[in-house]
Amino acid sequence: MTNFRTEHDSMGELKVPADALWGAQTQRAVDNFPISGLALPRDFIRALGLIKVAAADANLKLGHLKSTQAAAIRKAAQRVAAGEFDQHFPIDIFQTGSGTSSNMNANEVIAHVATRDSRAKIHPNDHVNYGQSSNDVIPTAIHVSASLAVHEQLLPALKHLQKTIDKRARELKNVAKTGRTHLMDAMPVTFGQELSGWSAQVASGIARIEDAGKRMRRLPQGGTAVGTGINADPKFAKAFCIELSKATGVKFSSMDNFFEGMASQDAAVELSGQLKTLACSLMKISNDLRWMNSGPLAGLGEIELVALQPGSSIMPGKVNPVIPEAMTMVCAQVIGNDATITIGGQAGNFQLNVMLPVIAYNLLQSIVILANASRLLADKAIAGFKVNKARVDEALALNPILVTALNPVIGYEKGAATAKKAYKEKRPIMDVALETTGLSKAELKKLLDPVALTRGGIRGNK
Numbered sequence: 001m002t003n004f005r006t007e008h009d010s011m012g013e014l015k016v017p018a019d020a021l022w023g024a025q026t027q028r029a030v031d032n033f034p035i036s037g038l039a040l041p042r043d044f045i046r047a048l049g050l051i052k053v054a055a056a057d058a059n060l061k062l063g064h065l066k067s068t069q070a071a072a073i074r075k076a077a078q079r080v081a082a083g084e085f086d087q088h089f090p091i092d093i094f095q096t097g098s099g100t101s102s103n104m105n106a107n108e109v110i111a112h113v114a115t116r117d118s119r120a121k122i123h124p125n126d127h128v129n130y131g132q133s134s135n136d137v138i139p140t141a142i143h144v145s146a147s148l149a150v151h152e153q154l155l156p157a158l159k160h161l162q163k164t165i166d167k168r169a170r171e172l173k174n175v176a177k178t179g180r181t182h183l184m185d186a187m188p189v190t191f192g193q194e195l196s197g198w199s200a201q202v203a204s205g206i207a208r209i210e211d212a213g214k215r216m217r218r219l220p221q222g223g224t225a226v227g228t229g230i231n232a233d234p235k236f237a238k239a240f241c242i243e244l245s246k247a248t249g250v251k252f253s254s255m256d257n258f259f260e261g262m263a264s265q266d267a268a269v270e271l272s273g274q275l276k277t278l279a280c281s282l283m284k285i286s287n288d289l290r291w292m293n294s295g296p297l298a299g300l301g302e303i304e305l306v307a308l309q310p311g312s313s314i315m316p317g318k319v320n321p322v323i324p325e326a327m328t329m330v331c332a333q334v335i336g337n338d339a340t341i342t343i344g345g346q347a348g349n350f351q352l353n354v355m356l357p358v359i360a361y362n363l364l365q366s367i368v369i370l371a372n373a374s375r376l377l378a379d380k381a382i383a384g385f386k387v388n389k390a391r392v393d394e395a396l397a398l399n400p401i402l403v404t405a406l407n408p409v410i411g412y413e414k415g416a417a418t419a420k421k422a423y424k425e426k427r428p429i430m431d432v433a434l435e436t437t438g439l440s441k442a443e444l445k446k447l448l449d450p451v452a453l454t455r456g457g458i459r460g461n462k
Contacts, residue, residue: 001003001119003017003018003019003357004016004017004018005017005021007024007027008024009023009024009025009028011024011028014028014040015027015028015305019087020088021088021105021108021109021112021113021462022088022090022105022108022109022110022112023104023108023111023124024108025101025105025108025124026090026101026102026104026105026108026109029091029092029095029096029101029102029104029105030091030201031091032090033091033094033095033101034092035092035094035169036092036093036094037092038064038092038093038094038361039089039090039091039092039093039348040089040091040093040357040360040361041145041360041361041364041365041368042083042086042360043146043148043149043364043367043368044102044141044142044364045083045086045089045106045142045359046080046081046082046083046145046148047081047140047142047144047145047148048080048081048102048141049077049078049079049080049081049082049101049106049138050058050077050081050244050247050248051111051137051140051141051144051221051244052073052077052106052107052110052128052156053073053074053077053081053243053244053247054076054240054241054243054244054247054264055130055131055132055221055236055240055243056069056070056073056074056077056128056338057070057074058131058236058239058240058243059130059131059233059236060068061239061243062233062235062236062239064130064131064233065127065130065442066120067128068118068119068120069120069122070116071120071282072114072117072118072120072122073111073114073116073122073128075114075118075129076109076110076111076113076114076117076122076250077110077128078233079113080106080109084386085109085113087143088105088109089102089106090105090271091105093357093358093360093361094357094358095357096354097354097355097356098134098135098138098352098354098356099134099137099138099141099356099360100134100135100138101356101459102134102357103129103132103134103137103138104124104129104134104136106128106418107124107125110122110124110128111123111127111128111430114128114180117457120412121406127293128183131222131224131233131236132221132224132229132232133224133225133231134353135220135223135225135226135262135352136221136222136223136224136258136261138356138357139220139261139262139265139353139362140219140220140221140261141268141360141361142265142268142356142363143217143218143219143220143261143267143268144219144244144248144252144361145360145364145411146216146268146271146363146364146367147213147216147217147250147252148192148212148367149252149364149367149371150209150216150271150367151213151250153367153368153371153372154189154209154367154368154370154371155206155209156372157211157370157371157372157374157375157378158202158205158206158209158278158370158371158374159206159373160374160375160378161202161375161377161378161382162199162202162203162206163200163378164378164379164382164383165199165202165259165378165382166195166197166199167383168191168195168382168383169191169192169193169195169196169199169436170192170321171186171192172190172191172192172195172387173190173192173193174190174192174294174451175190175191175192175387175389175392176188176190176396176451176453176454177189177190177191177302177395177396178193178392178395178396178399178401178451179194181263181285185289185399185400186401186402186455187402187403188396188451188453188454189452190403190451191452193454194288194450195248198285198288199250201281201284201308201337202278202281202282203287204281205235205251205274205277205278205281207272208274208277208278209274209275209278210273212267212270212271212273212274214270215266215267215270215271216267216271217250217251217252217253218252218253218254218255218256218261218267219235219237219240219241219244219253219254219255219261220257220258220261220262221236221240221241221254221257222236222237222240222258223237223255223259223261223262226259226262226351226352227258227259227261227262227263227351228256228258235259236256237254240254241254242254247346252309254404255348259351262351262353263348263349263350263351263353264345264348264353265341265344265345265353265355265356265359266355268341268343268359268363269341269342270344271360271363272337272338272341272342272343272363272366273338273424275334275337275338275363275366275367275370276334276335276338278334278370279330279331279332279334279335279366279370280331280335282314282327282330282331282370282373282374282377283327283328283331283332285377285456286324286325286327286331286377287297287324287326287328288353289303289305289321289324289381289382290321290324290328292323293305293321293324293385296388298400301388301391302387302388302391302392302395303385303386303387303388304385304386304388305321305323305324305381305384305385306360306380306381306384306385307319307324308322308323308380321381323376323377323380323381324377324381326373326376327373327374327376327377330369330373331371333365333366333369334366334369334370337362337363337365337366338362338366339365339370340358340359340362341359341362343355344356344358344359344362345359351428365405396450397428397429397430398422398426398427399429400418400419400420400422400423400429400432402429402448402450402453403415403416403419403422403429403433403448404452405447405448406433406437406439406447406448408437408458409437409447410437410439414436414437417436418432418433418436418437421436429448430444430448433448
């Protein structure tokens with residue numbers, strides 16, 4: 001049988017597992033919310049620890065904590081931030097909408113560890129939470145955790161993906177292939193041009209996320225209960241941001257209006273929207289790879305992705321595009337998370353948003369899985385695919401749409417007749433054009449050169 005100890009809070013006494021670092025308020029939340037088994041993620045717990053470090057340092061400098069108290073809190077909170085006590089943050093994400101239970105979870109764990117490991121008597125509310133409220137701590141934790149995850153994980157992953165795409169685009173800049181619109185054969189492009197579109201999409205995603213990040217780095221810490229700053233030193237908010245910036249290496253600043261930052265989650269909704277846009281881009285890139293790799297005999301077969309694992313439990317030799325498939329599922333999850341975050345974002349009633357934990361969970365999940373999948377897409381799909389040049393050249397030669405280049409010379413109607421004849425007879429456009437256009441083979445070879453056609457421009461004069 002599990003051993004217990006007795007803890008108390010303002011509502012009375014409660015039994016807590018003897019080896020738990022949390023106290024009564026955390027235990028009440030554990031008992032009250034046995035819903036999903038989903039706890040707040042590592043990045044969020046890290047942010048809570050960093051917030052308590054910065055708050056302790058700010059309150060020390062402002063004269064509200066003794067040096068022994070601040071040192072004990074700082075040491076314990078740093079260990080929370082480092083992940084040493086993650087198993088002592090058990091509260092379900094479907095809890096009180098302010099996240100009060102999770103703020104008190106952090107306060108109780110830090111107070112317990114600080115008291116145990118130092119000579120100072122540390123109280124979770126009076127010392128660890130001094131000058132703070134759950135109502136400003138949890139919105140701040142959302143901003144801090146998302147900002148750090150974007151800065152440390154997502155943006156580096158996206159830049160790596162773009163660099164990998166650009167490298168392959170340079171390698172394949174002179175390899176022409178059949179372009180496709182409506183999934184139907186169209187004028188030629190080079191692989192380099194096709195990949196340049198992917199690169200531009202990723203670059204735009206980076207720019208959008210960086211822009212949204214400016215607003216995520218503005219923090220409501222200091223607003224305390226309702227945005228007025230009751231029980232916080234007027235200098236606390238600025239001092240807190242200075243200390244947090246030192247601790248993280250990321251420049252955080254205080255919001256101009258705490259009421260906005262506590263009553264709304266507009267910045268998180270905006271960032272999530274940019275993650276959704278990025279997901280649409282990565283879905284497109286992944287599906288392009290899947291189509292290009294399709295077959296290899298009955299599909300397009302333009303490229304061959306690196307074989308990573310057997311593709312079937314019944315069909316020997318089958319290999320599937322598993323990394324692009326994984327990415328498409330990540331993108332679907334991110335798009336769904338955005339819907340949850342959007343609904344959560346409108347749940348600001350008067351002075352407080354009351355869907356903070358679910359916003360935090362979904363936003364951080366989107367950031368982390370996009371970062372991880374982007375690196376996999378770069379390293380295990382794009383970096384190593386091989387072009388099936390023979391298949392690509394064969395398709396180009398049979399592509400009647402190349403006749404478009406002859407429009408300035410022979411006119412649209414004669415071009416259409418030539419294309420239809422080539423389609424019907426399944427013959428190379430060059431051979432049919434020799435019969436229908438009156439142009440010499442040398443002229444046609446020059447006008448229908450696929451690589452030259454990828455450079456655009458008018459190919460001749462009528």
